[in-house]
Amino acid sequence: MPVRTEPLVTGQVYHVFNQAIDHFPIFSHKKNIDRGLLTLYYYKFIDPGMRLSQYLTLNNDTRRSILESIEKLPCHVQIIAFCLMPNHFHLLVEQMVDQGIQTYISNFQNSFTRYYNIRQGRKGSLLLPRFKAVRIVTNEQLLHVSRYIHLNPLTSFVVDTFDKLKQYPPSSLSDYLTGQVTWPIVSPAIVLDQFSSREAYAEFCSNQASYQQALESIKHLCFEQ
Numbered sequence: 001m002p003v004r005t006e007p008l009v010t011g012q013v014y015h016v017f018n019q020a021i022d023h024f025p026i027f028s029h030k031k032n033i034d035r036g037l038l039t040l041y042y043y044k045f046i047d048p049g050m051r052l053s054q055y056l057t058l059n060n061d062t063r064r065s066i067l068e069s070i071e072k073l074p075c076h077v078q079i080i081a082f083c084l085m086p087n088h089f090h091l092l093v094e095q096m097v098d099q100g101i102q103t104y105i106s107n108f109q110n111s112f113t114r115y116y117n118i119r120q121g122r123k124g125s126l127l128l129p130r131f132k133a134v135r136i137v138t139n140e141q142l143l144h145v146s147r148y149i150h151l152n153p154l155t156s157f158v159v160d161t162f163d164k165l166k167q168y169p170p171s172s173l174s175d176y177l178t179g180q181v182t183w184p185i186v187s188p189a190i191v192l193d194q195f196s197s198r199e200a201y202a203e204f205c206s207n208q209a210s211y212q213q214a215l216e217s218i219k220h221l222c223f224e225q
Contacts, residue, residue: 012094013135014134016093046075048073079172079187081149
């Protein structure tokens with residue numbers, strides 16, 4: 001992965017984005033989505049001790065034991081919000097250690113690329129070599145970018161209603177609205193604690209008029225513009 005000319009700062013929050021080469025649909029099937037979510041979870045920890053592919057060859061009891069140990073490790077990043085789209089991904093993350101985002105994204109992309117290439121019988125890169133990262137400067141940006149990420153499947157017409165959006169599997173929106181998670185990938189408190197309830201955050205996200213008004217003010221944070 002190319003070296004960034006501007007270092008990412010520990011303790012700061014960034015909107016991170018990358019996309020598949022030629023907009024190839026890499027997160028369009030359940031197996032790929034599930035593997036993507038597991039990869040997001042596994043590699044946020046610093047030095048889990050083995051590759052994810054090796055971990056998955058172990059029996060269930062051994063996996064559970066290893067996970068108990070891994071979950072005590074420090075993390076490269078704290079993930080505030082995420083969404084896997086068919087041909088790209090969005091993350092809202094705080095860098096916890098120096099080079100944390102760079103290392104995390106590199107591990108995530110390399111691991112998923114190896115999995116995908118083996119499964120599809122292909123070779124070569126799967127995602128663009130350099131991800132984009134924009135620092136979140138204000139609390140207002142933090143809230144609006146979390147909403148932008150969560151609304152992305154709806155505004156990109158992957159789903160056509162907000163009810164369907166709430167059920168969109170590869171997104172942290174369901175974590176925000178229900179608190180029920182399969183993998184503890186996301187830490188939503190920094191956003192949710194600013195709302196009176198989960199329902200209030202749902203209303204914040206479903207308010208299309210407010211979203212469109214806010215979008216203009218954060219165009220530089222939303223890479224598709």
